[in-house]
Amino acid sequence: MKILIADDERDICEAVRKIVERSGHTCFAVYDGLLALEAFERENPDLVILDVMMPEVNGFDLCRDLRERDARVPIIMLSAKCDIVDKSVGFAAGCDDYIAKPFNSQELSMRIEALLRRARLGSPDEPPRRNRSVVRLGDMEVRLKRNEVLVHGQYVNLTPKEFQIIAFLANHVGEAFSSQDIIANVWGEAYMPDSGSIAVFVRKIRNKIEDDPSKPRYLQTV
Structure with a gap:
């Protein structure tokens, strides 16, 4: 599976890359919201991990944009802010999971695998995946x-x-x-x-x- 991580903290991107690759997946890292949009169209990822606070486009707005492009791709939000207000904004924007920084690598790996498994199984009640342009x-x-x-x-x-x-x-x-x-x-x-x-x-x-x-x-x- 291909996983896209967008975070302006390069150390976080590298940590996520190692977690993803240990599980046998491929990871693409970008460092701002605009690059994330380009990478999403180019790489056609199976799962996206977004930081909330990023330059150019923040994670909430980026999540909304990705949801308009693809109704079913799993999206995980990462944030140092983990209060209920921020979580509610993230879920309203269309994310599937919300994880606070600093995160436990094993927990992140399990949540990634759970979302990928759910996406592979699918559901007749889910809307069809939208075509990319x-x-x-x-x-x-x-x-x-x-x-x-x-x-x-x-x-x-x-x-x-x-x-x-x-x-x-x-x-x-x-x-x-x-x-x-x-x-x-x-x-x-x-x-x-x-x-x-x-x-x-x-x-x-x-x-x-x-x-x-x-x-x-x-x-x-x-």
């Missing part, structure tokens, strides 16, 4: 709202269906789908092509986005 994967950039794909900064000429397939997969990075899954999500019930045609689409897309289509980095078969 831009998904960046290595040298490829998928601009979902503009129906554009760039590789190495160059626009890729895709048909509408080719883009829809890429957009669907870009919204579910790291997940595997059968041909029927792709058909159901891209074509829907109105038109059901033979599942073999998905292989044709995949081959055409790879020829356009992969440096070496025979060794794909982005669109892989499992």
Whole structure:
């Protein structure tokens, strides 16, 4: 899992990084609110840890902004202020947990794992995760709202269906789908092509986005 920590205290970021990496996850650290917004869009984290008092954008405002972008990503607030008023502001902003500094490393680790486990399990009552406007994967950039794909900064000429397939997969990075899954999500019930045609689409897309289509980095078969 990928975890984003935003805190202007670099010692705190380093401490959190060690806790996260000991649990086998990847940690990205930034030191102010504006950088956190950029990192959130770029890295697509599975969990976010925010300091309350940060330059540029404070943790409460940042939490509200992230919630507008993604309704389901788990968010933990860190703060040296732990009175009920600050906690109420944090939860009202959309955080899932609130931890006072200085924190116990084992407790933070357990709370992170609990939120990640809950996010993985999901719930039919939870709202669907909102699409990001831009998904960046290595040298490829998928601009979902503009129906554009760039590789190495160059626009890729895709048909509408080719883009829809890429957009669907870009919204579910790291997940595997059968041909029927792709058909159901891209074509829907109105038109059901033979599942073999998905292989044709995949081959055409790879020829356009992969440096070496025979060794794909982005669109892989499992």
